[in-house]
Amino acid sequence: MQVGGVNNSSGSDYSRITGLATGMDTDGMVNKMIAGDNARLDQMKQNRQIIQWQQEAYIDVIKDLKEFYNGYLDILAPAETNLMASISYSGLKAESSDSSKINAIAFGGAVRGNYAVKVNKLASSAKKQNDVALNAETNLSTKLADIKDQDGNNLNIANGTMEFKVNGKTFTVNVDSTKSISDFLNDIRNTKLSSDSKETLGNYINASFSELTRKFTFETKDTGSSQTLSISGTAAENLKINGDFTGENAQASIKPPGEETYFESKEFEKNTFTIDNVQYDISGAKVGDEVNINIKPDATDKVEKFKKFIDKYNSLIEKIKTKVDEKKEYKFKPLTEAQKKDMSEDEIKNWEEKAKKGMLSRESNLSSLLANLRQTFYSAVEGAGLSAQEIGIETTSNWRDGGKLKLDEDKFKQALETKGDQVQKLFTQSSTNQDEKGILQRFKDTFDNYIGSEGVLVKKAGYKDTRWLGSNDLSKKIEERNKSIKEMENKIYQKQERYYKMFAMLERNMNNLNSQSNWLYSQLGTA
Template sequence: MSDTLRILGMASGLDTETMVKQLMKAENMKVDKVKQNRQVIQWQQDLYREIIGDLTTFRSTYFDVLKPETNVLSKNNYSAFDVVSADVPAAGAAVSSIPGSSAAAGVGAATGVYRVEVTNLASAATKVGRPLAENTTKSSTMSSLGLASNTTVNITYNGTTKPVKIETGDTIENVIQKISNATSGNVVAKYSELTRQFTIQTSATGSGNSLNIDSSISALGIYKDSIDMKTTVDTLTKSGSFDISYVDSNGTIATKNISLSAGATINDIVDNINNDTGNMVAASFDPATKTFSLRQKDGKEVRINNVPDFAKSELGLPSYANAGEVKGEDAVLKITPPGSSTAVNVTKSTNNFTLDGISYSLSRANTTTNITVSSNTQKAFDKIKGFIDKYNEIVDKVNKKISEKKQYEYKPLTDEQKKDMEPEDIKKWEERAKEGLLKNDSTLQNMLSAMRSAFFEGVEGAGISLKDLGLNTSSDYTQKGKIVFDMTLGGEQKLKDMLATKGEQVAKLFMQTSTKKPTYSPDLTTAEREARNSDQGIFQRINDILQDNARTTRSNAGKKGFLIEKAGIKGDFSEFNNLLYNQIKDKDKVINELTKKLAGKENRYYSQFAKLEQAMNSLNSQSNWLAQQLGGGA
């Protein structure tokens, strides 16, 4: 106990060190017993944390929206279909390796070939600036791009106007953020260092979106006069004319009538506009995007009026007075469903939408794609079975922990005992000593009971039960409630058949969201929880139970999950704030107090033996003196 160097037993001949150790043995046993109790608590904490880790991994695998392939609360995972998309090329054209349309088949989809003819993609209301100077980056300042003084620009989107103050010291990145903040993200700005173009557009697509800027931002290449229109033909089908108003070289408003002749090409029209306006209005056409553009020099406004209907549709020419406004476009397509020869006209504000169980994704206009949907129950079956298999692993592991017999004869080894043992023997001993440490644990028993109930209590609105899918609890009592395929109910084939014929109901049984209490909360009352459980799917219930036990967020009462409160987890505040950790700290206090007392007692024993040595030395001295006196008298 003490580090003091002692030389004892010289006079008495006693083995003082051994005698003190023998005297202290009973006292040390008290400390060892507390240390053993502490080790048991530490092992219990480790076992709980291992189970918490299993529950957390299970939940992150099967209940994470960022993992759509395994998320059992995603309706797509109950789809019993395969989908293949392939473009139908025009005569003489090559087949594209990437289809213009793709799709995913969900619950409720019909098998067969869907023909999808896309005329136009949905787009946002967009303004694209002219290319800026070379070497312009997002960190370039407005002053370096030519902004002489601070200015305020009003951005109007979908009828809402917001002012944006642009300062000379702002970088392009600052302006992008200011636009986003001012419009609450409804208008998005971005800058491409590749094309050196600044773009402003609505965050949503569709013809219901509009965008207008009340003044030019020449430093960013944005001019109020910029008019961009999608053309639909290469040559005009009819004749007519329209008016262009612009600011001429004298600074006055000039109006020119631009003739449109049947059979005229886009290049003819571009040349007519440039020539007739004395190049004060710059007309251009981008064949890659089929965009026809009109711009006034020096940021002055261009107005277009008296546009004939055929020019609006063929050239996309607007008739509105304020040339600064642009609008989004809808996706326009036709879908011919399986077994039908009649195409259905479809207009959508987005390129991603779902119809009759088919989730479409459009990527190119002017394409025709055949989407083939075929039945494949194995894929959905494997995902459900994979979940159940992993669930059974956890149930089996927890059941073993709460039912295994405690090995009372195997107590944690003391330091003295370990000195005489081989490492492998120590490992085997401790494995036996850990058995039964969670026997009959009420928290784990309650969790397993709730899980079993989650599977077999009816789900309102599903129309089917677990047994209708060939699933049941194991008849083997040693498996204690594991979910198995029951051959008397049809086994695995029953689930596959139900996926193929009643996929919608299977999805509801497993992942239906409660309409009574749609959101999980640890603070629900018993009645509220019962209401939530009554109409939510089985896997939704399991997710609730996992959160109840391994949740790291706090309830209104400041409590985390039941197991977290008991054992905590590393890297979280609960690591040093949980029931078992507090018990370990209490044991450490007792050990420290006992250790101090033992040190004092040991020192007393050595002090007593030291006094004995002194007495023996004194006695020996007296004996020697007496012997000398007696010897001298003879």
């Protein structure tokens, strides 16, 4: 027999059936004698279940908060939701006369009008291809020792080493002439800076061979005049790839709106660069190409982006506030195993839905979270020159909403189109001074305080990928309850065993009395 989850492992058997000698219902009497203890055990299990439900409720809130943070407040959030990126505050649209050559993005604060852009230089990597023309039969499977020029002369590539120096870091590559070109390139990519280093040459350069052009290409992964590449060694000399090489910077001449002449830009290390709040991408152009860019007001898509943000924010606020305001249904306690046996699955489900209500009722941490978020939109941001109310974002007038936001779309659209740079400051301005931090920067601080790696909610209930997963406050309480339940189960088992021993002894004594009585009657009967 098993009581309270504790197995009877003593091997004892006290004939737990109706007493044959006494006529007593032994099992029934023992169960009545330990009924109070079993009731206390059920209550302990119910209390444990409540804590488990509380933990689940907390984790559900943490999950929602993290999804909101990752979608809107993380700098690496998807472009369609990211509100930390500058482009989210541009009320301007840039149209190129030839987007296949030059594209542009206008950020808040850019001057509207027509621009003319002429490409003077393109940014390039430090790059080298073999000068010697190779035999038409050369392919990735050709062994290094068999490489020939187009006239059939063997290049005599022998075993040895090649040295690649990239931006001051030197990598020594072992050359095995019996290997194929494909294996040779892999050896180059996998060569480590040193035996105990994790840095490989492939982290810094691209190494390839084209079977179409029959050319080796070695180039730095980054572009710009700061990129340097030096290749040396006998094999490099035979392939005509030895020497020192440097990348190039990009440069353009730009005629902004209202000007009659071009202004030469400074040099940039990449083909995407920003000047006067306009980002240019000239990577599709050739030197000498000229394209017109027209920048005009159009914040329609940005307004839609903020509408989605506010809708998501309001849903989050409503869910948290509902949990905080939800009243607990005290008459619906967690079901015991005995109660579940007499109920259908639907009945159990409906009961537990009611029993789970109010798990986070009046939870102080969630209440303070709501208050902090609400205050964020009321507090001024020094240096921004604007307030949320001035650009059409306010909290609703009903205090019962818990700080939900409402958006005046026309007012917000106008603000983005006329002073997008100030709107950006209002939301994203960084500072060590709390009064100068933008609204979303303060949001990030608040979220970190509650759901960061050391956040109060994470410490309370735990969360995956944190050190609090198993050592949070509620998990500790559950573990304490588990210990108490185990002790109670052992206590009930010991008490039950003691009672059965008592009844077993009573049965034996009664059997002895019955035997004696039968003997006496038999003796009297023969007298």
